[in-house]
Structures are given as C-alpha cells and as structure tokens.
Amino acid sequence: MTSKSTMREVAGKAGVSIATVSRVINSPDEVPTETVERVRAAMRYLNYRPNINGRRLKMAQTRSVGVLVPTMANPVFATSVQGIEQAAHEDGLTVLLTSSNYDPQRELGAVSTLLNNRVDGLILTLANADDNPVIDLLKAENIPFVLLFNQPARTDVASISVDNARSAYDMTQAMIAQGHTSLAMVAGRFESSDRSKQRFDGFGQALSDAGLGAARLCQVGFGETELFTPLKSFLTGPDAVTGLVCSTDMLAIAAISACRDHGLSVPGDVSVGGIDGIAVGGLISPKLCSAIQPTQEMGQQALAFLRGLIRGQANPQSLILPHQLSTGESIGPARHSSSPRL
Amino acid sequence: MTSKSTMREVAGKAGVSIATVSRVINSPDEVPTETVERVRAAMRYLNYRPNINGRRLKMAQTRSVGVLVPTMANPVFATSVQGIEQAAHEDGLTVLLTSSNYDPQRELGAVSTLLNNRVDGLILTLANADDNPVIDLLKAENIPFVLLFNQPARTDVASISVDNARSAYDMTQAMIAQGHTSLAMVAGRFESSDRSKQRFDGFGQALSDAGLGAARLCQVGFGETELFTPLKSFLTGPDAVTGLVCSTDMLAIAAISACRDHGLSVPGDVSVGGIDGIAVGGLISPKLCSAIQPTQEMGQQALAFLRGLIRGQANPQSLILPHQLSTGESIGPARHSSSPRL
DNA sequence: ACTGCCAATGTAAACGTTTCAAATGTTCAT
DNA sequence: ATGAACATTTGAAACGTTTACATTGGCAGT
Structure with missing residues (x-):
C-alpha cells in the first residue's frame, strides 16, 4: 500500500x-450511484491517487499556470504571488513558480522551462515588457499570458498594473506641494x-510641470539596501536635496535608513516617498508615504x-488600476533652504 | 509553427x-556528432519542445518538488521560498508552490494536490509538526520531505530549523540583562x-530561570498587524510591562507600531525584540533587535x-542551525519601575 | 571468405490517463 | 415474440516519451 496504484487496479478491484x-x-453523475460507490470503495481500499501526468499527456490542458x-x-512580488496562489487554489490550478533575479537572460530560460x-x-513580471524575446516567444507559441506590474506600451499584450508614471508624478507633486524644490529620485536600474x-x-514630468529643472537620479542595483554611499552626494554638500522620491517602497525604506545614518531626520531634514504600498510601510516610523497599489488583489485579478x-x-487588454497616495509621515514641509547642510 | 511538434515529427524530418x-x-555523447547535428537542426526547424509530461509519465522521477x-x-517564508527556488533552478528542478494560510485543513489538501x-x-512549513496527518500521509506514501522552520520532537523526519525555544530564551535573557523584570510575549496562535x-x-524558561514569575502571553491571529487593542492591557495600567518579546519579527514590527500609537517610545518606554531576522528589520528605526536565522540559506539547504x-x-535528520542575536536598537535598559504608566 | 564484435540505429512495449465508438443489457410498446 | 430506445458499460486507440532488446552493417582477425 506504499503508494502507486493505477486506474487499472482500481478497475480490477471494483470489477x-x-x-x-x-x-x-470525471463525471460521477453519468454513472449509477451504486457503481460510483463500488469504485470509490476500491479507490479507498487501494489508496488510489490519480496520476496527473497521465491525464496531462492525454488532455489538451494541464490545469497549471506558470x-x-x-x-x-521583495514583498511586492511575494504578496502578488500570494494573491495568485490563492486564486489558483480556488480554481484548482497548480502554480509553477520561477524567479529571474531581475536578469533578462534568466527570464527566457525560466519561461522556456x-x-x-x-x-x-503564464503570469509574468518582466524586466522590460516592450522589447523582450520572452513576449515574442509567447506570441509565437500563442500561449496565453498576463503581465503583472509591467505596463507595456504595446497594446497587444494583456497586463495588470498601475499607471507607473502617474504614481511617481503624484508622489512628486505631493512633495512639491510641501514646498520642496530640490528633489532627486532613487530608482532601480x-x-x-x-x-x-x-x-x-x-x-521628471512633475518637476518640469512645476518648472523645477532637470531630474536628478540615483540609480542603484536591485536588492541593494545599503544606500549610505550611493546617497551621500545627494544628502550632503551644496547640492543636497530636501526630498527623495523612491521608485519602490523597499528603496524608500532603505533610503530613510540611509538618511538616518547621515544624521538626517525624516521628514524633518529630508522627505522620502515610495511607490508600491508594501504592508510593512504602514508599520514603520515614520509611516511611509507611498503610492499604494493593491498588490495582492492584482495577483488575484x-x-x-x-x-x-x-x-x-x-x-488581451491592459488593466490600469488606480493607485492611492497614502497619508504617510515620511513627507513633511521642505526644510528652509537658507540653512544648507554640509 | 505555432507550437506542438513531437519527437516523431523531428525524427521524420531528420530521417x-x-x-x-x-x-x-538525453545522452548526446552516445550519438555521432553528425547525427546529433542533423537532429538538432530538425528540432530547431520544427520548433520542437520536449513534452515533459510524456517523460514524466514514463519515468520514475518528475524532477519537480512541492x-x-x-x-x-510574511517575508520569512517568501525569503525561504526564494532560497528554495534558486537552489531548485540550479538543479533544473521545477517548483510547485502552495500555501496553507496557516490552516491545517488546507495543508492536507495542498499536499494531496x-x-x-x-x-x-516536498519542502513544508507546517502548523504543527508533531501531530499532523500530513506527515502520516507522507510517511505512509514513503515520499521524501523536509520540514522547514518546524522543529519536530519526533526524530524520524527531516527538518531544518533554528532552536526555537533557545532563540526566545536568548532574546528574553538579553532583555533581562538590561534590567527588565516585567515582560510579556506577543505570539501567534x-x-x-x-x-x-x-x-x-x-x-517562560528564561523567566523562570531568572526567578521572574509567570510568563504573560498576548496571543494574536496570524497576519494580524493591528496590535493596538490586543496590547492595550499589557502596555497601560498597573500591570504594564517594560519589554515585549515577540515570536516573529513581523509581530515585533507591529508591536513597535502599537507602542508608538499608545504614546510609548521604543526602547525608551518599552523594549521590543523579535525572532526571525527578516531583512527589513535592519532598516527600520529603531533597528529591530532579533534572533536572526539565515532564512534564505535555510531554503537552499x-x-x-x-x-x-x-x-x-x-x-532523515534534524538540522538545527545557529541563530544570532542582532545588535538592535529596539532594546534598551528597563525604564525605572517607580514611575508606572497609566 | 568466414566469424565475431562493435558502433549506430531501429522496433516496440510500456507509462496512466481520456474518450470515441461499439457492445451489452433492460424496458416497453407493439 | 420482436425490435426500438435507452442506460450502462467496455474495448481500444491515442497522448509523447524512454528504454530493453533486436537489427544492421562495417571492419579486423583469422
């Protein structure tokens, strides 16, 4: 009774x-109750477990999603996967999980597997949704897929995302409204x-609309949480900024930490805003101000x-969900610019 | 060339x-180079993609893990899954992901799938590793599995974990060393x-070893981040504690937030310690003091x-990995007990 | 020229399902 | 009795692989 009994054995046992x-x-209703019972009993007796691979080979569908x-x-992705898994479970679908480590090379390999x-x-979050061999491959093989978080320019692919430019625009505008004129963005590559x-x-658009000159950028590698050095030139000296708009909440949290390490208070000396809306952002001090997207629901959707x-x-269709600026404590009025830090 | 071509077609094309x-x-070395090339060319031409389900049906192994x-x-689990996925990828294994939502009922269903x-x-993190039908099932079916984070009393199952009691003990002792005598634990159900x-x-053991009376417990549901009310009776009034030992880092972060909402400073009024060692703990203020386990590496292992x-x-064997008390800022000397809060 | 060997390849039988078409009853009106 | 109509059930052929075993042909040794 260790495990593997087949349909054939069950059939034998049940006669x-x-x-x-x-x-x-598959369709017990089309079989008389008495027979159903007899077969079910045999299944229990033999500890029968249908071999999904046999079925998958025969059928067109595998009832699995990649x-x-x-x-x-990054909690953003973890939470979205949680949403996906939950919805998949409700549908009786199996989830095959892969990750790319932000490496476009690995994307192709993973999708191929x-x-x-x-x-x-497939449900995918790609490095670049507009010019990506993965999408070409999927199109060529004509297999359904939905991009998650990616917001492609092309209209022939399905995607679920927020309006990325707009969420950064709104966050930036919120800072400008607080009197900030010297801002920089911290962003992943x-x-x-x-x-x-x-x-x-x-x-950049928000700055330009407000007549605030060129957008400054501090680009950092993904997974990076040590922002002390990368931010040094932005936080100290004559060009110090009063606000940092971060492209993700993880970066924002790391940026706040870096500010602290530079002896600067948030939002006293520097305002910091994030984008994503990860749960932990609402628990930390100062409460992270973020452009929130409904991450888990996006996974389910x-x-x-x-x-x-x-x-x-x-x-295929693009779903742009609304984002929501949270009332965070990490953004405050701009420190008066006549008392520059060094 | 939409997709599905079979080995048979490739064979035909290549003659x-x-x-x-x-x-x-499967073993190109046993085939003359010239033939290999011819077959490979046919594969490329036909856009051949081996049907893993065909292979799985035939072979004993499926090269997949659940x-x-x-x-x-919770980032603890997300990070461990990241470690698992990475190692699986290196081994060419496919990962099937499921989650139980802390519900023992769902555990059985998920494993069955x-x-x-x-x-x-399988790699599993179970609600209860000592008396669990899932383990009985797996034992009965004789299928390899490793428990992750669970630290079972029984010695006939494989597991990778830290010493849970010990890590809480150490954390508690660290607080006691700072003069805390009135402590409570915040723990999941x-x-x-x-x-x-x-x-x-x-x-409890640490308290008892220090002669500090009965262990107080604030038990909360998992996923709960709103601890203002649950902690009210622990943070205010005559029985207010000076320190909270939390069973997870997520709870610790939520507890710190709740303290703040009660107008208490951490660690000024209350010290808070966690267990797990999630990355974000090191970025927040105050830096979370935690009993750190190497989460991602544990997944890989x-x-x-x-x-x-x-x-x-x-x-099957139990691997108990060492944990490490981090030098966090969320723990400080006990506030003098002669000035009780109300 | 025969034998024996070896390398290269082919044949065919699984693996555990699903499902169509066909077979076997059963019931009932004539 | 006969056969139509129907409910149950079955036989057998896939699905796309892997692999034990058989076949082929070339070549060296005698």
Missing part, C-alpha cells in the same frame, strides 16, 4: 473497466525594471484574467 | 527513429504555529537536503 473508473472520477517574478525577496511543462498560461524608468519619467484568456473568453 | 531523437536529447508555506505575505502531481519530494509555542516555552533524500543518499 469494472478503466473507462468506468475514469467516468467515476509564474515568473523577479524575486520573492515553464513552456516545457505545458502550462496553460532601468534595464532591470521598466517600471523604474516609467516612474522616473513621471518624476491577474489569475482571473489569465483564466479568461485560457478559456478564450477574453482578449 | 532517424524517435529512439535516436530521444538519445540526442513547496508548502503558510503564506507568502502536490502528491497527485507526483513531485519527487499556537494551533497555527508550533514555533510560536516553542518560542513561548523558551520565553532544505532543497539540497531534499535532493539527498530523493537520491537515497541521506537519512
């Missing part, structure tokens, strides 16, 4: 054919994240959307 | 038999997490361990 056993499994995220180490697994569809670039664009695509009931 | 194609895929965690929303998928092995219980035991079990090269 029916494997076709009947199959029907008991998920690719940059990393689980997923395709070999014959997943019914553009080649690793198109969101990063889009958010920087929004930042992505799966629902994907299901539609798989069933052929939906067309 | 060989499917056996040869299979050999080219992962079950309580939730992705994983088993239907014929995973080669024991029925949802045996770690929680073990850590509470360590907490769990996979390496599991691989050994699958190959039959290793025996």
Whole structure:
C-alpha cells in the first residue's frame, strides 16, 4: 500500500473497466450511484491517487499556470504571488513558480522551462515588457499570458498594473506641494525594471510641470539596501536635496535608513516617498508615504484574467488600476533652504 | 509553427527513429556528432519542445518538488521560498508552490494536490509538526520531505530549523540583562504555529530561570498587524510591562507600531525584540533587535537536503542551525519601575 | 571468405490517463 | 415474440516519451 496504484487496479478491484473508473472520477453523475460507490470503495481500499501526468499527456490542458517574478525577496512580488496562489487554489490550478533575479537572460530560460511543462498560461513580471524575446516567444507559441506590474506600451499584450508614471508624478507633486524644490529620485536600474524608468519619467514630468529643472537620479542595483554611499552626494554638500522620491517602497525604506545614518531626520531634514504600498510601510516610523497599489488583489485579478484568456473568453487588454497616495509621515514641509547642510 | 511538434515529427524530418531523437536529447555523447547535428537542426526547424509530461509519465522521477508555506505575505517564508527556488533552478528542478494560510485543513489538501502531481519530494512549513496527518500521509506514501522552520520532537523526519525555544530564551535573557523584570510575549496562535509555542516555552524558561514569575502571553491571529487593542492591557495600567518579546519579527514590527500609537517610545518606554531576522528589520528605526536565522540559506539547504533524500543518499535528520542575536536598537535598559504608566 | 564484435540505429512495449465508438443489457410498446 | 430506445458499460486507440532488446552493417582477425 506504499503508494502507486493505477486506474487499472482500481478497475480490477471494483470489477469494472478503466473507462468506468475514469467516468467515476470525471463525471460521477453519468454513472449509477451504486457503481460510483463500488469504485470509490476500491479507490479507498487501494489508496488510489490519480496520476496527473497521465491525464496531462492525454488532455489538451494541464490545469497549471506558470509564474515568473523577479524575486520573492521583495514583498511586492511575494504578496502578488500570494494573491495568485490563492486564486489558483480556488480554481484548482497548480502554480509553477520561477524567479529571474531581475536578469533578462534568466527570464527566457525560466519561461522556456515553464513552456516545457505545458502550462496553460503564464503570469509574468518582466524586466522590460516592450522589447523582450520572452513576449515574442509567447506570441509565437500563442500561449496565453498576463503581465503583472509591467505596463507595456504595446497594446497587444494583456497586463495588470498601475499607471507607473502617474504614481511617481503624484508622489512628486505631493512633495512639491510641501514646498520642496530640490528633489532627486532613487530608482532601480532601468534595464532591470521598466517600471523604474516609467516612474522616473513621471518624476521628471512633475518637476518640469512645476518648472523645477532637470531630474536628478540615483540609480542603484536591485536588492541593494545599503544606500549610505550611493546617497551621500545627494544628502550632503551644496547640492543636497530636501526630498527623495523612491521608485519602490523597499528603496524608500532603505533610503530613510540611509538618511538616518547621515544624521538626517525624516521628514524633518529630508522627505522620502515610495511607490508600491508594501504592508510593512504602514508599520514603520515614520509611516511611509507611498503610492499604494493593491498588490495582492492584482495577483488575484491577474489569475482571473489569465483564466479568461485560457478559456478564450477574453482578449488581451491592459488593466490600469488606480493607485492611492497614502497619508504617510515620511513627507513633511521642505526644510528652509537658507540653512544648507554640509 | 505555432507550437506542438513531437519527437516523431523531428525524427521524420531528420530521417532517424524517435529512439535516436530521444538519445540526442538525453545522452548526446552516445550519438555521432553528425547525427546529433542533423537532429538538432530538425528540432530547431520544427520548433520542437520536449513534452515533459510524456517523460514524466514514463519515468520514475518528475524532477519537480512541492513547496508548502503558510503564506507568502510574511517575508520569512517568501525569503525561504526564494532560497528554495534558486537552489531548485540550479538543479533544473521545477517548483510547485502552495500555501496553507496557516490552516491545517488546507495543508492536507495542498499536499494531496502536490502528491497527485507526483513531485519527487516536498519542502513544508507546517502548523504543527508533531501531530499532523500530513506527515502520516507522507510517511505512509514513503515520499521524501523536509520540514522547514518546524522543529519536530519526533526524530524520524527531516527538518531544518533554528532552536526555537533557545532563540526566545536568548532574546528574553538579553532583555533581562538590561534590567527588565516585567515582560510579556506577543505570539501567534499556537494551533497555527508550533514555533510560536516553542518560542513561548523558551520565553517562560528564561523567566523562570531568572526567578521572574509567570510568563504573560498576548496571543494574536496570524497576519494580524493591528496590535493596538490586543496590547492595550499589557502596555497601560498597573500591570504594564517594560519589554515585549515577540515570536516573529513581523509581530515585533507591529508591536513597535502599537507602542508608538499608545504614546510609548521604543526602547525608551518599552523594549521590543523579535525572532526571525527578516531583512527589513535592519532598516527600520529603531533597528529591530532579533534572533536572526539565515532564512534564505535555510531554503537552499532544505532543497539540497531534499535532493539527498530523493537520491537515497541521506537519512532523515534534524538540522538545527545557529541563530544570532542582532545588535538592535529596539532594546534598551528597563525604564525605572517607580514611575508606572497609566 | 568466414566469424565475431562493435558502433549506430531501429522496433516496440510500456507509462496512466481520456474518450470515441461499439457492445451489452433492460424496458416497453407493439 | 420482436425490435426500438435507452442506460450502462467496455474495448481500444491515442497522448509523447524512454528504454530493453533486436537489427544492421562495417571492419579486423583469422
């Protein structure tokens, strides 16, 4: 009774054919109760467990979806995966998880593995959604997929995201409204994240609309939490800023920490805003001011959307969800500029 | 060229038999270079993609592992999954991800699904590792598995964890060393997490060893971040504590937030310590003092361990990794007890 | 020229399902 | 009795692999 018994054995035990056993499994209503019971009893007795791989080989669908995220180490993605997993569970779908570590090279490999697994569809967060061999591959193979967090310019792919430029724009404007005129953005590398670039664009637009000159940028590697050195020239000296707009909440939290290490208070000396809306942002002090996106719901929606695509009931389409500026404590009035730090 | 071409078509195109194609895929060295090239060319031409399900049906192994965690929303688990995924990727293994939401009911269902998928092995974080039908099932089916974070009393299962009681003990002792005599533990529900219980035991032991009376407990639901009300009676009034030992870092961060909302400073009025060592703890202010476990590495090790079990090269065994008390700022000297709060 | 060997390849039988078409009853009106 | 209509059930052929075993042909040794 260790494990593997087959439909054939169950059929033998129950005195029916494997076709009947199959029907008991897949459409018990078409089989007389008495037979169903007999077969079920045999299954229990033999400890039968259907071999999904047998079924998958035979059927067109595998009832599995592939998920690719940059990393689980960032709560944004972890939370979205939580949403995906939850929705998948409710649908009886199996989730195959991969991560790219923000490396476009690995994206292609990971997706290829997923395709070999014959997943019914994919949910992806890519480094760059507009010019990406992964998308070409998926298009060519004609397999349903939904981009999550990516906000592609092309309109022939499904995506669920917030308006990245706009969320950065709003956050920047909130700072400007507090009197900040000397701002910089802290952002992840553009080649690793198109969101990063889009958010920087929004930042620049807000500055330009307010007549505030060129956008300054502090670009850092992903996964980086040590921002003391990268931010040094932005926080000290004659060009010191009074506000930092960060392209992600993780960066914002790291930036606040770096400010502290430079002996600056937030928001007293420097205001810091993030984008993403990770849960921990609401618990720390100062409470992080962020452009919040409904991360977990986005994951759930992505799966629902994907299901539609798989069933052929939906067309690729971009869903831009509203973001919401949180009332955080990490942003305050600009420190008067006549008392520069050194 | 949409997608699905089979080995048979490749064989036809290359003018060989499917056996040869299979050999080219699995052991190219046993096939003359010239033939390998011809077959590979046919594969490229036909856009061939091996159907893993065909292979899985035939072979004993599926080269996939199942992962079950309580939730992705807690960075501890997300980070461990990151470690697992990374190691799995290096091994060419596919990861099937499920989460239980801390619900023992769902644990069984999730594992059952994983088993239907014929995973080669499992990595699990269970609510309760000592008396759990999931473990009985896995034992009965004789399928390799490694518990992660769980620290079972039984010695016949493989596990990777820290010494939970000890880490709570050490944290508590660190507070006592700072003069704290009135402490309470904030912990997740024991029925949802045996770690929680073990850590509470360590907490109690430390108090008892220091002759400090009964252990007080504030038990909260998992995922809970609103601790203002639950902690009210611990933070105010005649029985107010000067220190909170929290069973997880997430709880500790939430507890610090709750203290703030009660108008108490950390560590000025109340010291707060956590257990887990999530990354964000090191970035917040005050820097969270925690009993740190190498979360991501534990995930990687769990996979390496599991691989050994699958190959039959290793025996189930408990790995207790050392934890490390971080030098956090969230713990300070006890506020003098002659000025009680109300 | 025969034998024996070896390298290269092919044949065919699984693996555990699903599902179509066909077979076997059963019931009932004629 | 006969056969139509129907409810149950079955046989058998896939699905795309892997692999034990058989076949082929070339070549060296005698």
